[in-house]
Each structure stands twice: as C-alpha cells, then as structure tokens.
Amino acid sequence: MGNMLFYRKRNRHIIILVVLLSSIYVIFRYQISSTSKLMEHYIRDHLELPKTIISNSTTGHAFPYTRLPVEIDCRALFDGKESELLIADAQYNLITNQYISNHVYIKETVDCATFRKSRGYITSPLSEEEELFSIAYSLVVYEDANQVERLLRALYQPQNYYCIHLDIKSPPDFRRAISGIAKCFDNVLISSMSVSVLRKSYTVLQPDLICMEDLWKYNDWKYIINIAGNEFPLRTNLELVNILKTLNGSNHVEGILNKANTDRWKEAVLPPHHIRPVKGSMHILATREFVDYVLHNQVAKDFLDWTKQTLYPEETFFSSLNYNPHLNVPGAFKGNLKEKDGSLRFFGRFVNWVDWINGTDQYKSEFYCHGKFIHGLCVFGVRDLPLIVSRPELFVNKFYRYFHPVVMDCMEELLFNRTRNDYLTKQTVNTDVYTKEYGWIANT
Template structure:
C-alpha cells in the first residue's frame, strides 16, 4: 500500500516541478522584455522631450492691436502737493486711460484723506473706475532708489487692476501737459506700440565718480521719517556684467518693457535694481540701464523724454521753475509735457486757456464729452465715445516732434549708444 502511494506521488510530483520551472522561466523572460522595452521607451522620451522651466513660459508680450492706444499714468507728489495733483489729474484725464495717484507718507493724513475722497467721490472717476489712489503709500526720498520702487509699485498696480493699456508715463505734481489727451492718443495711434521714449546715454562722464562709485543709503528703505540720503565712506567699482546708462527720470515706457521689469524672467532687472539701491539719483539710471542691456528691448528706444525742461547749465541737474517767460519756448518745443512748475503758477492758467481749452477746475475738452446729446445721460455718452478723438493744434505740434525723432538720420545710432 505504501508502494502504491509512493508511485502516485511520483506521477504528479515531476510534472509539478516542471511546471514551476517553466512558469518561472516565462515570468523571467517577460520581465526582461518589459524592462528592456520600458528602458528603450524612457530613453526615447528623455531624448526627445525638452525640459520645461518657468523662464521658458515667459516672453515679451504682444502689443495691443487696438487702433487707438491707452496710456497708464502715474502722478506722484509729496507734502503740500495734494491740490496740484488734483489739477494735473484733471488736465490729463481721458476715460480711455488709466491713472494711479500717489501722495507719499511725508504728506499729512488729512491731506492724503482729502485726495482719497476726491478720487473716490468725483463722479467720472467713480463711474468709470479708471483712477485709483495708491492706498499703501511709500516714503519717497528725492534722489534715492525709493523713487524707482515707487514707480515699479504703481506700474504693478496698473498691470493688475488697470486692464489693457499700451504705454506707462510717470509724472509728478510739478508736471503739466501742453497738449490734450485727444492730441496724445491721436498722435500715438500711428506709431509702433513697442517703442520706449527714454532719454539715455552711456557717456556717464563725471557721474561715474560722483554717482556710480560712491555708495549711498536711502532712509526711505527702512524709516517712516523722510531725510536726505547719506553716504558710505567706501567706494565700489563700476559693474562689468552690464553697461551703465543714465538720462532723464521722466519717460514713456511700453507695456512689454514694464512687464519685463516686473517679471524679470532673465533676472537682469533684479540684479540692476539691487545695484541701483545704493546709487545716487537712481531714477536717472535704473530703467535706462535695464533697457539698454536687454536684448529684447535695446532697439526699441527713442532718445527723448517728451518733456520741456529748462535746466541749469552746467551741469543740468536742477530744473528752473517755469513761468510765463518760458511759455513760447514750451510751445515751440512741441513736447507734450513740461516741468517744473510751482504751485499755483500763473502760467498754468495760460496753458489751460490757450493750449488745453480747460476751464478752472474742469476737464480738458475732447470728443468724449464736447458734443453731449441732451437726450443722453452724460456717463453713457462718455462710454459710447471713448474711442472717438478730436485732435487739435497740439496734435500737429506733437506729430512734428515724433516724426522728427523717428525719421532722424541718427535715430538708430542714438539707441543705447
């Protein structure tokens, strides 16, 4: 009986062993083939797939296709400039544009509150929503880098809240327009929207030893009380990674370039900003150095700041206050803006009357409200006519300036030279 059992075990044992061995062999072969196929597939994917980085998804934005441009303005002031800001804002207002108003922390709380209430309660501003006050004000030091950071702050607000616009212009309470906004929008409708109007030069001359090499500290970076910059005893060398440029602190920048300064996808704007944090009069160099060292933008510059300024001579560091004696020279300059004006300067009334057609405390007339239909509500008429323009003599003057700049024989040689 035991023998029979042994014989039965032998009958099924050997096939079982053979089956286990054969199955193991098949599993091994299958795993090897799969592993080899996966390895080949992975190598093929790695070979053909381009790695993705954040920088590769960031690029220069396309310009707007709208025939009539939109302009984003920063109008900034300090203690005692509240009324001047209101006047300049109304002289610059157009429903198609966007505006940021900044009154720095040196101004009293009452003065800042008064300006905020003006922006909030002015019927046109509240209806169209294109004027905003920078609620979280900055302390801005004259000649210090806080002027640059304030400009970048306002530009960021306008990018975030201002919708589509084509150019960014920085002005102060002591600036004033010499043409209407209909004149501006009409003239700039015919030029490429990627151009940047920024006066600049690489010939920094005496500024190398008096501004580039010294190191200054701007108290506005850490203090709530305004005071002048102070100097560090040590000197520094001129940068070799990029070339320094200098020029006017007042400019008209394209939206793509403003986005580049804020996004800084190749890090140049941040590197240059850190250097200019200790540079005297950094607003006269930061944007100029960035644009002329950026491959995408160096050929988009127009070497003009769109201002009439009466400088001391030499060394062109302190502008004279403009009066009625300067009126004809302002007009003959064909510039759309002038500075520097004192508060309540009488020549401003002359500009309002003869160049802008503006009544006291009123807006500058334009197609957007010059022909109001009595059967139509005022705000609805404005919204309907937001793209209609009525250019005047100022448009002809500004056109002469722009055409002269763009058609000059040395136009390209003046770009970042």
C-alpha cells in the same frame, strides 16, 4: 497883514485836513475791498467748489469738459505782449479764482457725481481712436491738492488709468483730499504702498515701481507715462495717442554716456549681467511689455538691487535697461548709443536745467529763467510762457500753483481750447507731423 497871515494858515490847515481825509477814505476803501476779497476766498474755500462754465454752448455740441475762465488775456501772454506781461508780473503770488483748498475737496468729494460734474471732467471717450488706445499714468505727488487735481483733470480720460503715490510725509489734509478725489473715479487709484521720498535714494524710483505693479492688473493699456505733481501736459490726449503710435512699440527713454556721472556708482560692485550703466531722465514713455520685464524678469530684479547701492538710481535703472541691447528688453534701443554721440534727444519733458561751470559757483542754463531756480531747475514764471508754448516736448516741468499762478491758469486754458477744437472739428490728424517730429526713435 495879521489877518492875511491868519487866512493863509487857515487855508493851509484846510488843505492838509482835506488831504488827510482823502487819504483815510482811500485806505478805508482799500481795506473794505481787501476784506471783501478775503471773505470771498474764505467762503469759496470753506463752503463749496467754484462753478465751472460751459464755454461752447453756442456750438450745439455736447463737449463734456468745462473750466473756469481765466482772469487775464492768456493769448497775449503766449504772444509775449508786454502790457499783459506787466499785469501778470504783479500777480506772481496771488490766489486766482482757480484755487480750491484741501478742505473743500474733502467736503465736496463726499458726493462724487456732483464733484465730477462741478469740475467738468471728461466722462466719455472723445474719439474711437483714443478709446482704443489706453494710457497708464504713474503720478508721484507730495502736496497741494489743487495743483494735483488740476493736473489729473488735464490728463483725465475714462479709458486711461491713473495711479497716485502720496508721500508718507504729505500733510494729512492733503492725503484725505486726494484720496477723496481718487474714490470718485473707477480708473484712479491710490498706490498700495506709500514711501517717504528722499533725494538721491532708491525711494525716488520706488513709487513708480509700486504704481507699475498696481496698474499691471489693468490689461488694456499700451504705454505708461510717469508724472510728477508739479508738471503739466503740453499735448492733448489725442495728440499723445498719435505720438505714442509713431513710436511703433518702442520705448522712449533718455540715454546719456558722455555726461553719465559715473561717480554715482563708483562705490558699488560691478553691475550684474554685464550691464553697462547709462544715465538718463527718470521720466519715461514705456510699453506694457517693458513694464512686464521690469516687474517680472530676474535680470531686471538683479539690476534693481544693484542700483540701490548707487546715488540717483531713478536716473539709471530705466535707462540702463533700455540701452543694453544684449538684454533683449522689449521696445529697447537696439543700436549703439555711441553712434548717437553718447546721448539721444528726449522729448518726454521740457526742463530748463542749470549747468554748473566747472570749478566755480556760477551756472548757466540753456534758456533764460524768468521764474526762479530750485534744486538746479527753473520754476517757470509768466514770462516763460512764450517759450513753453513753442516747445515740442509732451510735458513741462516745473511750476508751482502758488508761484506765478497765472502760468498754470493759462496752460489749463490752452489745453482746454485745443482739446475742444480736436473734438468739435473732428479733423483728421496729420500723422506725418508726428512721425517727422517724434517717430525717429522707432527707427533707431
């Protein structure tokens, strides 16, 4: 009986020892794997840029745009496939292989030719139609050179123009990285002035005005689009060109009367030139002639001075100029805004805003947010991708490269594939589609 108890205890100790050794082995392997991955990231982030891959080598066409493959099935995510969404959910704050540190950008942009090639920038117009229709961009950015550079690469065409405003508060290594990137392109410039952007103040509007002034010297662009660093295009450059053409010289600026937040200017004196203040988005699609009016017309200058006395002037200045017909602003709305129930549908940007419920601390949004709300708007997560890809707007706001990074990776892949398909198939664009979806503004 005693020997039996002895053997049972010995067997139990052996089992415990085996389990313990197995656990140590698993932990050791995991630590090696984690350390290896960290070392790979360290080497990549401090020594060189990841090499891009030409994904269409079998086509025989020299498509001048490359990108790294995404390590997940983006098509399944766009289709809402649950098994792939579960995988992506687990990567909500991981570093993907698309990430590049500020310091690598600083180092690699010393050799601009190698940088442009390694990042796969488009270096010649993809079509005659695009070459003859230049677009100007004002980019207002604050941090994360990787997200900004990937946005620039998504927008970049050699016939377009790009002005980048760097916030004075931006980290020094970020400023150096973006400045290094800008100097590698003749049509990309850092704004001539930098301001410290503070919410609710004129400093939110000021960067776009500075960039308008800087871009004015390039006289062949047709429209200007202002972009924030945490946005991304939903349309290819060719699509943007055709959509802007359907506007037929009209501006596309949001205008709201019914919910105009009149308390924002209740402390100010009456606006000059009988201008009725109109609320709208700070984002615009505006003609070169509109920019001429904004920069050089005395009425616009007087009204700008008035908006400096108000809150959120970036949501009042452009909209009011566009919706006061008596000013005869080029490309402006010539009807009566009230005839449109006090607002006009804005297709420039898809944003999932919070709508606060009166008298409570509760809120609702038009669409469910699978990411998180910051400053009253949704930062999109991977489960928002099916919604995003279905939207008719031109750009989406907002997302962060370090929060659900797969979102940006998949948006890049989608835009790459659509741009490549436009180029390789040489299909005639069905402008009737754009006229039906976007061209209504030209007739109002």
